[in-house]
Amino acid sequence: MTAEVQATALLGSARLNLALVGFLGCVVIYALRTDVSVAIVCMVNSTAVDMITGAGDINVTKKATATCSVQSETKSTEKDTVMGELVWKKDEQGYVLSAFFWGYICSQIIGGYLAGRYGGRLVIGITVLGSAILTLISPLAATTSVFAFIVARALMGFMQGAIFPAFHTMWSVWAPPLERSLLTGLTYAGAQIGNTAVMPLSGLLCKYGFAGGWPSIFYVIGTVAVLWCLLWFFFVSDRPSQSKRISKKELNYIENSLADILASDSKKKRAVPWLAIFKSVPVWALFCGHFAGDWGAYIMATSLPLFMNDVLGLDFASLGFLTAIPYIAYFVFINLGGFIADKLQNANILSTISTRRLAMIVALGSQAIFLIASGHCGCGQETLVIIFLTLGIGLSGVQYAGFVVNYLDIAPTFAGPLLGIGNTITCIAGIIGPLMVGKLTPTGSQQEWQLVFWITGGVLLAGTTIFCLFAKGEVQPWALSDIDKEENCELEKKTLNSSESSP
The missing domain is CATH 1.20.1250.20 (MFS general substrate transporter like domains)
Structure with missing residues (x-):
């Protein structure tokens, strides 16, 4: 090289x-x-x-048990049919x-x-x-x-x-x-x-x-x-x-x-070394971090409007605007996190794996904390909930400098197939996450949503912990080219000879 x-x-x-x-x-x-x-x-x-289906009676029962039922019923009359x-x-x-x-x-x-x-x-x-x-x-x-x-x-x-x-x-x-x-x-x-x-x-x-x-x-x-x-x-x-526009x-x-x-x-x-991939501990640590990140993302994408409606009693017109705010912050933190991560590595302040670990802790750790906190806010605390959700979802964008780019760190040659495996596994989160929310929130009460957020927080923290303990930041042996392996062998020989010749 x-x-x-x-x-x-x-x-x-x-x-x-x-x-x-x-x-x-x-x-x-x-x-x-x-x-x-x-x-x-x-x-x-x-x-x-x-x-x-006779769902009208169910909806009446649900509204009666909602945290901000009075506000919800008042605003429901203002909605466009x-x-x-x-x-x-x-x-x-x-x-x-x-x-x-x-x-x-x-x-x-x-x-x-x-x-x-x-x-x-x-x-x-x-x-x-x-x-x-x-x-x-x-x-x-x-x-x-x-x-x-x-x-x-x-x-x-x-x-x-x-x-x-x-x-x-x-x-x-x-x-x-x-x-x-x-x-x-x-x-x-x-x-x-x-x-x-x-x-x-x-x-x-x-x-x-x-x-x-x-x-x-x-x-x-x-x-x-x-x-x-x-x-x-x-x-x-x-x-x-192959580019005609590159200098x-x-x-x-x-x-x-x-x-x-x-x-x-x-x-x-x-050829893709499938057996080596599935036997690799850093790969499975990466998959765990990926699953946790997608679990939080899918839960929020499918359930954020429901939570705001059930617990805060917000009308549909308000939901479209308010649910967009956290994702604007998410966009900002994706790019800010990537910029800072590259600067930390360029300045040799942190190694590659230390940068990835820090990104995961900031992203998923903060999301877990702020989601749980938002679940304990109720009627009359709408502003605080929006702040917590914006911080939690926004900071989770830093995960793009964590597990997302780690696929390129450990196996750049096989990053595509490896991400394909990771996405296949984490699709399970997209399927069972919304189903879990539906089962745990039959009436939409604040207590039910607190359980959802505690479970989500647990998944986020567990995935982050496994990633931080077992993930790696360097190209794995099974992903090295023959040139890399030859250079590594030569370097090891030189190091060994140097140590033997030393007094």
Whole structure:
């Protein structure tokens, strides 16, 4: 490996271009993913469903037991009544909302494999385009039958399952080690902007959109996704050496800082060492940290509006704005955390693994503390709850400088397949987390939500502890190229000879 690597400016670089286009891609990807959670409110005729299932009596009982029941009942009269055209029962709506993850869990590993074989540019472009097409035909599927819509959502999940392992595969050959936290953090921060933007956008389209309101949600977001695919294929290349927009100086910087990875990959495609991966303690520690982070993320994404409605009695109009505030903070801390993490490593203040551990402690530890604290706030303490949730969810964004980038630390050559395995495991959190919330909060009381947050806090702290104890920050032996192994052997021989010749 080259002893000295001359860094080039990030501003105006090809690697920053990839991060920015990837950022916009993540905005689109998450808008495609979460649009249905808002759209379903105006798709379904809730009054008709209540009449069929007799849910009206249950809702009255629930409101009577809610912490801020008086406030909730007062505000409920102010809500706009949305009468959708689809009569989907509550269990059918549950299948619709979970269908994405059933498809998502099936394509994680194969996504990393395909990206390594055919390139992340092609895999990401095709899967986002496929998701866009499925979104554009979603109104037709929904009016055909609930089963057709569920199939469309599951297929979209299958498509999107390949995206993030493919992104990791690309960054393994694009991101210099000392810029990994910043570049990957900037890319994935788009997910939270997509999450935040889709809520008010869908609400406006639901009420004022064309084609009957709710169908316009899918038409607009699907069209934007198609346009992004054109941007992606035009501006992005799989590898620095294939880019037409990279300077020779930047190309040398990236290739020199990743010399071993690029050299070994150029000779031949290495087989994924599956057995060694599954026997690796640092890998399982990484999976534990990943599972904990996703558990907290999925619980909040699916349950934050419910908590604010159940315990604080906030109306639907307020929820769209207030639930966006923590995710704006999340976006800020993703990028701030990545910037600080890279600075700590560049200045040799902390080692790679110490930086990852600190990021996990700050991210998941603070989230656990603030979630539990928010569960003990009730009616009349809305401002305090928003502050706690904003701090908890916001600071959890620092995890992108923790477990997320650690995939690149320990196995840059196999980062895509490895992330695919991790995402497959953590999809379980996306499936059982919301189900757990539903089981534990039948009446929506504050005591029930406190239990949810205590369990979530326990998962967050357990995952952080395991990660801090057993994770590693250096490339693992099974992920080293033959060049690396030869250099390590030579270094060990020189060290041994030097010690033997010493008096």
